[in-house]
Amino acid sequence: MPRSLFTSAAIELIRAIPEGKVCTYGRIAEHAGDPRGARQVVRILHSCAEKEQLPWHRVVNREGRIALRPMEGYETQRALLEHEGVEFDELGRIDLNRFLWEPDADWFDEQELGIITRQQGSDSV
């Protein structure tokens, strides 16, 4: 692995987000092994989103909102997501209870990233 394990894991996680679903910077970082590494996910998107052909538009912040500002990519990202069936409310938020994607145990097993401990945050629905 040329890059750090964290970076490699994060890239695979982002790449694994299916169409019509989203994930947050924090969750990706957490699943990649660093609960506080949200900003690194940002870096990764900046540096390798295009190079690695990552579905960068499927990454949003913890509030279910697009982090990019209007005229700086917001419209593009929103259009891509809506095209996949992701819905936004009047406040521009995505209902994470419906659209948040998280890898399951099988996924980790396939990736051979057993060092990662899953966390089940089943909240009230």
Next chain:
DNA sequence: AACCTGACTTCGG
């Protein structure tokens, strides 16, 4: 080769 920065998140006061 240092220093700065970022499409974030969490924690403590």
Next chain:
DNA sequence: TCCGAAGCCAGGT
């Protein structure tokens, strides 16, 4: 509940 500060670190300058 709200706000400032810390945490994290690789790529760009």
